[in-house]
Amino acid sequence: MRLLFINNDGGGFADEIDVTDGLTVRQLFEQRLPQGQPGDYLIRVNRQPTTGDTVLQPGDRVTITPLKIEGAEAG
Amino acid sequence: MPLDLRTATRGLVAIQAALARRVSHQQAITLPQGRWQRLCRLQIHYQLACQRGWSAAAAHLQIQWQQQLGWFETDLQVLQRRLPTAVVPSLRTLYDELQGLEQEFEQVTLDLAATTLTVTTDAIVLEDLDFGPFALRWNWERLPTDDALTVVALEPLRPDGRDDLTHPHVLDDRLCVGDGWLGLEAALATGRLSDYFVILRQVLRTYNFDSAYQALTHWFAVTCHDCGTQVTSDDRRSCAQCSTDLCDSCAADCPDCNEPHCHRCQRTCDDCEAAWCRACWPRTTGIAPEHCPRCVVAANSALDLEDERDDET
Numbered sequence: 117m118r119l120l121f122i123n124n125d126g127g128g129f130a131d132e133i134d135v136t137d138g139l140t141v142r143q144l145f146e147q148r149l150p151q152g153q154p155g156d157y158l159i160r161v162n163r164q165p166t167t168g169d170t171v172l173q174p175g176d177r178v179t180i181t182p183l184k185i186e187g188a189e190a191g
Numbered sequence: 192m193p194l195d196l197r198t199a200t201r202g203l204v205a206i207q208a209a210l211a212r213r214v215s216h217q218q219a220i221t222l223p224q225g226r227w228q229r230l231c232r233l234q235i236h237y238q239l240a241c242q243r244g245w246s247a248a249a250a251h252l253q254i255q256w257q258q259q260l261g262w263f264e265t266d267l268q269v270l271q272r273r274l275p276t277a278v279v280p281s282l283r284t285l286y287d288e289l290q291g292l293e294q295e296f297e298q299v300t301l302d303l304a305a306t307t308l309t310v311t312t313d314a315i316v317l318e319d320l321d322f323g324p325f326a327l328r329w330n331w332e333r334l335p336t337d338d339a340l341t342v343v344a345l346e347p348l349r350p351d352g353r354d355d356l357t358h359p360h361v362l363d364d365r366l367c368v369g370d371g372w373l374g375l376e377a378a379l380a381t382g383r384l385s386d387y388f389v390i391l392r393q394v395l396r397t398y399n400f401d402s403a404y405q406a407l408t409h410w411f412a413v414t415c416h417d418c419g420t421q422v423t424s425d426d427r428r429s430c431a432q433c434s435t436d437l438c439d440s441c442a443a444d445c446p447d448c449n450e451p452h453c454h455r456c457q458r459t460c461d462d463c464e465a466a467w468c469r470a471c472w473p474r475t476t477g478i479a480p481e482h483c484p485r486c487v488v489a490a491n492s493a494l495d496l497e498d499e500r501d502d503e504t
Contacts, residue, residue, distance in 0.1 A: 128377030
C-alpha cells in the first residue's frame with residue numbers, strides 16, 4: 117500500500133512510499149529513522165496524535181517532527 | 192472555539208491565492224547574489240587583515256566568513272528544493288490543515304481584514320524559565336517578503352533592560368528559526384500549514400545556547416557600565432549618583448558616605464588611592480585639591496603639629 121511520509125527533520129521531505137500491509141507506526145518509524153528514538157519526535161497520522169501500535173491504512177499521511185529544533189540568531 | 196465555516200472558507204480561499212502567488216513568484220529564480228557578494232567582500236577584508244598582520248581582525252573575519260558560507264549553502268539548498276516541489280494546495284487540503292491546527296493548538300484565529308492566521312502556543316518553558324504563550328501570527332499577504340511571520344509573546348518575560356527580546360531566539364517579534372528553516376520552506380511549498388506551525392512551536396520549545404540572542408543564564412543579567420561584564424540581577428550594584436548598573440568589582444564604595452559609585456562619579460586620591468564620590472570630595476580644602484579630605488585633614492594636622500613644635504623652639 118502507498119502512504120505519504122513527511123519527515124520534518126532537516127529538509128522536510130515529503131515522499132509517497134510503498135509499505136507492506138499491516139505495518140504499524142512503530143515499525144514505519146524504525147524503518148525510516150533507524151537511528152532515531154520515537155520519544156524524540158512528534159508523530160502524527162493524518163494530522164492526529166497516534167500510538168506506536170496503530171496499524172497504518174492506505175493513503176495515510178504520516179508526519180514526523182523532531183521535538184527539538186534549534187533556533188539561532190539572525191544570520 | 193472552532194472557526195466558523197464561512198470565515199474559514201473565505202480565509203482559506205485567500206490563503207490559497209497567496210500560496211499560488213508565492214509559487215509563481217518562485218518560478219522566477221533569484222540567485223543568492225547578495226550573500227555571494229558579501230562572501231567576496233569578507234574574503235578581501237580577511238586577506239587584507241592577514242597581509243597587515245591584524246590577527247584579531249583576521250580571526251573575527253574568518254568566523255564571519257564561515258557563518259556567511261553556511262548561510263550561502265542553506266540559500267542554495269532552499270533554492271534547489273523550492274522549484275520542483277512548490278505546488279498550490281487544494282482548498283480541501285487547506286481545510287484539513289486548518290482542522291489539524293485546531294487539534295494541535297488551543298487557539299486558532301483567522302482575521303480576514305488583517306489577512307492573518309494566528310495560532311497560540313501553550314506556555315513555552317526553557318530550563319525552568321516560563322516565557323508564557325506565544326502568538327504565531329502569519330500574514331499570508333506578506334508571503335513574498337521576509338516578514339510574513341511575527342512571533343508575539345503574550346506574557347513576555349524580558350531580560351532586564353531589553354524590550355526587544357522575549358525568547359532566546361526571538362528579537363523584535365521575529366523568530367530566527369535556525370535548523371527549522373528548510374522544514375518550514377518545504378511545509379509552505381506544499382501548503383502544509385499544520386507542519387509549518389508545529390515546526391515553529393518546536394523551535395520555540397528548544398533552547399540553542401550556542402546561538403541565542405541572550406543566554407538563559409544571563410536572562411536576568413545586566414551589563415556593568417564600567418567594564419562591560421554581565422552581572423546577574425542579584426549581584427548588580429547601582430551607582431548612587433547616576434544609577435548606572437555596576438558589577439561588584441567596579442562599584443567603589445566611597446569611604447565617607449559608603450555608597451557605591453561608578454568610575455565617572457568617583458575621584459581617586461593621589462595619596463591614599465581611595466575612591467571617593469564627587470559629592471563627598473568637595474569638602475576638601477584648597478590646600479591639596481588632588482588629595483582626598485582625609486589625607487588633607489591628616490596633612491593639616493601634621494602641619495599644625497610642625498607649627499606647634501616651631502613655636503615651642
